[in-house]
Amino acid sequence: MKPAPRKIALIGNPNSGKSTLFNQLTGLRQKTGNFPGVTVEKKSGTLRLPFPAHSSASDETLVVAEAILIDLPGIYSIYPKSRDEQVAMDILANPQHPDHPDAVVVVADASNLQRNLLLFTQIADLGLPTVLALNMLDVAESMKLKVNAVQLAMQLQVPVIKINARSGDGVDLLREAIQRVAVTERLVPAYFLDPAEKQPEIIEEVKTRYQLENNYLALQYLCQHDSFTFLNQGQREQLDGLITKYAFDKTDFLANETITRYERLRPLVQKTVTSQGDSEQPAWTRRLDKILLHPVWGYVAFLMVLLVIFQAVFAWAEYPMDWIDQATANAIQWTKTTLPQGVLNDLLTDGLMAGIGGVIIFIPQIAFLFGLVGLLEESGYMARVMVIMDKLMRKFGLNGRSVVPLISGVACAVPAIMTTRSINNPYERLLTILVTPLMSCSARLPIYTILIALVVPDDTVLGILNLQGLVLLGLYLLGLIGALGSAWLFSIFVPRREPSYFILEMPTYKWPRWSHLGITMYDSVKSFVLEAGKIIVAISIVLWVLASYGPGDSMEQAEAQTMKEMSDAPEQVREAAVASAQLETSYAGRFGKFIEPAIAPLGYDWKIGIALITSFAAREVFVGTMSTIYSIGGEASEDAVTIRQRLEKERNPQTGGPMYTPAVSFSLLMFYVFAMMCMSTLAIVYRETHGWKWPMVQLVYTMVLAYVSAWATFQLLS
């Protein structure tokens, strides 16, 4: 008996329920990372397999063995159509790859068996131990199709397990089957399609040169060597030489391969699937499509969906956010008074705890946003959005597929830019990457929230709409307009090289699985808290230090000076003045002052300048910075007032009126709508475009856009 399986790969067509099954099999025991050497997102998780306790005969309980389940990108065949899809074959073809699986689970949509089995036969022909998981039998049933799994298993010579990935039915049987397949030595069955039938000489030569045993794998060396990372340049040239030597026509061979596989699958599917009447997609999918793809109602529905998302994120998330805000303030207050006074106390409360508070306050909004975007994808509606948006997107040089990165950009530009890899056309992909950061990401939300709450009244208009929610929607629309406009400008100035295409399968509508959405929300919050949160807390602390210390004894001098000047003022006023003077002379204050001339035309003072600089690390730091600056520079921090109230109290030293007038607030809002204040985004664009050219182009154009629009807004409103 072989040792327990270590790696199991999950593979299947898009929309076959693969990721639902992945969640079902791994639950919360999953993690997201990258495949080694490439920047393709990799999801893997712990898979528990029943494992007979053969060594300890004393009890009959089943010991659970653990394996790693790797989720490969959804593909229609093993011939990749985009960079994202190359990963799957790179892993399957290379036994030395760290993720090369011991067994493969192919998920197939039973309602479209013939096409789903195409991929299955290719995987099986590669000689990998395989289990076929037959999913979506309920959809097949509603289409009056009946699938005989036993017959199918006999025909294909592999275990076939009927599952329902959404309810979890059959998943335990699947675990057993995976265990059996991975453990038993397997007889290699005959090829479903042997490439040596048609081209024996070239296949034989590849096999000898690369010491391969599998004919179909040898064919893959011929067809895909350019995307196999484990081959070197010399080997690639050698394979190109063989192709020329034998006059091997790849396109022709592949078209023939696909047609032949389908021809051989047809009688097999006819034997196993019985149709009872006219098979049609479920009636409600057709009825919904009539509305959602309608020239007028389709767009109305899409706008309604967007409106609901923004109202929800603003209105629903407010309750947990208020609660978190209050709890943080209480905790800081309690710590401040309980622990002995001093530098350490200040560092802990004003630096660390304020920073952590600034991170966890986002959790409700991020969870809601990722949950709702996930809902759109799960239900099948996202594909309809791509269809109704394709023609429109093409006008701006983009593709219907650009909608997904643009919508995901509302959550975070970093994963959104990673999803652009599914855009097969490099040119459209580049444009999408360049404009995605203009979509208002969740990190901008706290800035929007605070500034809107400051200057827009909390009124209800038209009976149900919250005015603040409407302004928020307006900011998001502005980001969208900016993104599309820039894409259009780029498409004029950057020449296009390849023609674009758009072929997309339309999934049936499905009722979303709430547990699946729960996992999506949990994952997004976890990665935000762990990854972005770390940076935010660290910067909060650095900032506290910068704001608390100045060069030489300048801090002491500022204190003495102010004390002298204000000696007859009440103590509270004097203390606030001292703190303010100290902040001004601190390192942070000097830095802010240094850039003040550049930002004065936008209506900002040096305090906002500090926040602008620090928020370049990540926009959300703006809020943390504000709270640090004002808890030190403001009056009586023992009051533990929340940041919004602090901003309201801030006075403009020249006019004596509030600092955050509508002109300044809206100017700041404009700045943050367009400015690319995010190091992580620049880093991911560098990685995705392989160079500094495009990230720099992006940085410059967004900054110009931000500066000009903020300036115009301030000048118009003041």
Add this chain to the structure above:
Amino acid sequence: MLLTRNVADLKKGERAVIKSFSDRDMSLKLLEMGCLPGCEVRLDAIAPFGDPICVRVGGCYCLSLRRNEAASIVVE
């Protein structure tokens, strides 16, 4: 009048049988997604502004593609 017709020429709701493809690279993608010669197609829906279109292939699933792509599928 023997004109070659393609999927882009179909009217909404009209059915036809796939005969061949006029674009080699496109044909690979379409084949893998289940558009086979001999398969029945039906024009199911047309997106706003007339493009892309949604085609039901072999009665069991729906494919969305642009008009110029649909034009590479020759029907009988």
